[in-house]
Amino acid sequence: QSVLTQPPSVSGAPGQRVTISCTGSSSNIGANYDVHWYQQLPGTAPKILIYGNNNRPSGVPDRFSGSKSGTSASLAITGLQAEDEADYYCQSYDSSLSGGVFGGGTKLTVL
């Protein structure tokens, strides 16, 4: 049972827009800690996709965007491409654990 809650899967056709939600609580997202998003391709380590709620590292296309409100956050992907098919994880800090917490991950399928 992950501390942050994500849908197990989402899907969309090429060119469409999808969103992935991440729900936390008052000890993590709701406590105003930043939310970060990672993309994990099969057999590889996660890669930072969005940091600090809505910031993209250099090299990440602007098709990826993040937002946060209250105890939840969302990752939006527009103009879906086949190469976006991967697992996506949200992450924040939890004051009761004094450490990082992750969502359970969402598998994105591009139809």
Add this chain to the structure above:
Amino acid sequence: QVQLQESGPGLVKPSQTLSLTCTVSGGSISSGAYYWSWIRQHPGKGLEWVGYIHYSGSTYYNPSLKSRVTISVDTSKNQFSLKLSSVTAADTAVYYCASSLGRGGFYDYWGQGTLVTVSS
């Protein structure tokens, strides 16, 4: 460019201690603002934070593992290590080492991960 590399046995017997080392290159583990983490991923499952250490020696562990986990740092070798005692099959996972800027920061550099299987 900072690089992290995990090393250690890929097979550990039940009840024994899992030991892994992460070697940091391209940067100093003594960089004051950074925390050095272990994160694991059970087969086909999500990511779980195990714990982290600051070069000063301050450690923070996942409460669910705290009684069995020890993370240490060797600044002279630019390495940090994980020991997980009394392992069971439930500890079979890919173990990643990673760095973050601050305890609440994102994990910017990751090792490639190493699969540790607990089996007799």
